[in-house]
Amino acid sequence: MKRITYISNFSRPLSLDDLDAISEVSIRNNKRDGLTGALFCFRNIFYQILEGEEEAVDRCFARIEKDDRHSRVFILEIEEDIERRKYGEWEMRTVMLDESTDPLMRPIRHLLSTLANTHRTLERYTPQRVLREIQMGGSPDQIQARYEERTVMFVDLFRSTSIFESWPVDVATMVLHRFYDTALNAIQREQGIVSKLTGDGIMAYWPANNAGGAVQAAIAMLQEFDELRKRSAEKDNPLRLLHAGVGLATGRVLEGNIGSSVHMDYTVLGDTVNTAARLEGATRKAGWSLVFDESTKNRLQGMEASSQASASAPIRLIGRFRAKGKEDAVKLYTVDQATLRNAIDHEALRQEIRTLGQVLYGKTK
Numbered sequence: 428m429k430r431i432t433y434i435s436n437f438s439r440p441l442s443l444d445d446l447d448a449i450s451e452v453s454i455r456n457n458k459r460d461g462l463t464g465a466l467f468c469f470r471n472i473f474y475q476i477l478e479g480e481e482e483a484v485d486r487c488f489a490r491i492e493k494d495d496r497h498s499r500v501f502i503l504e505i506e507e508d509i510e511r512r513k514y515g516e517w518e519m520r521t522v523m524l525d526e527s528t529d530p531l532m533r534p535i536r537h538l539l540s541t542l543a544n545t546h547r548t549l550e551r552y553t554p555q556r557v558l559r560e561i562q563m564g565g566s567p568d569q570i571q572a573r574y575e576e577r578t579v580m581f582v583d584l585f586r587s588t589s590i591f592e593s594w595p596v597d598v599a600t601m602v603l604h605r606f607y608d609t610a611l612n613a614i615q616r617e618q619g620i621v622s623k624l625t626g627d628g629i630m631a632y633w634p635a636n637n638a639g640g641a642v643q644a645a646i647a648m649l650q651e652f653d654e655l656r657k658r659s660a661e662k663d664n665p666l667r668l669l670h671a672g673v674g675l676a677t678g679r680v681l682e683g684n685i686g687s688s689v690h691m692d693y694t695v696l697g698d699t700v701n702t703a704a705r706l707e708g709a710t711r712k713a714g715w716s717l718v719f720d721e722s723t724k725n726r727l728q729g730m731e732a733s734s735q736a737s738a739s740a741p742i743r744l745i746g747r748f749r750a751k752g753k754e755d756a757v758k759l760y761t762v763d764q765a766t767l768r769n770a771i772d773h774e775a776l777r778q779e780i781r782t783l784g785q786v787l788y789g790k791t792k
């Protein structure tokens with residue numbers, strides 16, 4: 428037999444009638460399927476234990492997971508091959524903790540809200556691939572390292588050092604948040620996996636057969652930065668100086684856990700990752716905010732050829748780049764689209780950031 432324990436959040440305010448409806452269907456179905464357990468509701472949190480024959484538990488949980496009355500289902504534990512039920516007497520007991528006046532329920536309410544808060548915090552700080560493993564009840568340290576074909580993205584906020592040096596902390600963090608918010612949302616919309624935040628940048632990756640997703644995410648975030656700068660054109664608005672570059676490279680990476688028992692990181696490594704980082708660096712001189720390598724270009728053209736999609740903006744060769752210690756120069760490509768052009772003079776940007784810093788601190792020269 429199998430037992431699954433999870434927590435989730437209401438996806439919208441649910442009335443007592445809504446909760447009764449869930450309870451009713453659970454009691455009916457679970458009796459039919461030989462499932463037992465308990466469902467606790469508290470504020471906007473569900474906590475459920477579901478146990479029974481493996482196949483029945485899996486079938487029921489698959490329905491529950493898809494239910495749009497709740498979201499952010501986070502599995503706390505999956506117990507396989509259990510011999511005895513814990514909740515033999517009930518079909519499915521539903522406990523509305525908000526309603527209960529039993530003083531014994533107070534610590535349970537406290538426990539549940541602490542548990543939910545801890546998991547929401549964990550969600551924000553944990554690499555996505557590791558989180559997925561935890562949410563599915565697995566052990567992230569057991570994920571085997573392997574070689575994979577990936578499109579790797581590096582995004583960098585231009586002149587971040589000058590920003591941090593010159594601007595008041597609240598302004599610098601506000602700009603940093605806008606940068607991360609825009610870029611991370613664009614990556615998430617295209618199903619990219621965020622590997623790490625580097626302080627003033629992001630490393631993310633996609634399966635190489637979705638290189639198009641990586642390019643779309645890059646174009647979307649760069650367009651949004653462009654619009655944000657245009658909307659923030661007043662002289663003392665720091666957002667008008669928010670510029671970023673994106674580098675993409677496609678190829679084989681080693682994906683998996685690295686580190687030790689003291690500190691673990693789940694990430695991708697290898698030449699493709701180094702190339703993506705260098706191409707991001709190349710955006711400073713290339714005159715384009717998006718630069719990618721030839722294998723990314725080939726993947727994109729392969730995808731276009733196999734889909735019926737109308738031709739998107741043309742891909743353009745913009746130069747060559749010889750990396751240190753490499754025989755062959757890497758060809759640099761971009762998407763020929765006006766918003767991706769950047770003619771930033773980095774020295775002038777640095778000066779502007781400093782001058783604005785003086786204004787923001789109320790100093791005048």
Ligand SMILES: Cc1cc2nc3c(=O)[nH]c(=O)nc-3n(C[C@H](O)[C@H](O)[C@H](O)COP(=O)(O)O)c2cc1C
Nearest residue numbers: 449452453456457473475487490491494496497519
């Ligand atoms: C928090 C939560 C817990 C649920 N628990 C159960 C359950 O234990 N058993 C069950 O059959 N359905 C449960 N449901 C409802 C299922 O998601 C789904 O609506 C239902 O199983 C569909 O049953 P039907 O096909 O008989 O209409 C739960 C839903 C929510 C939101």
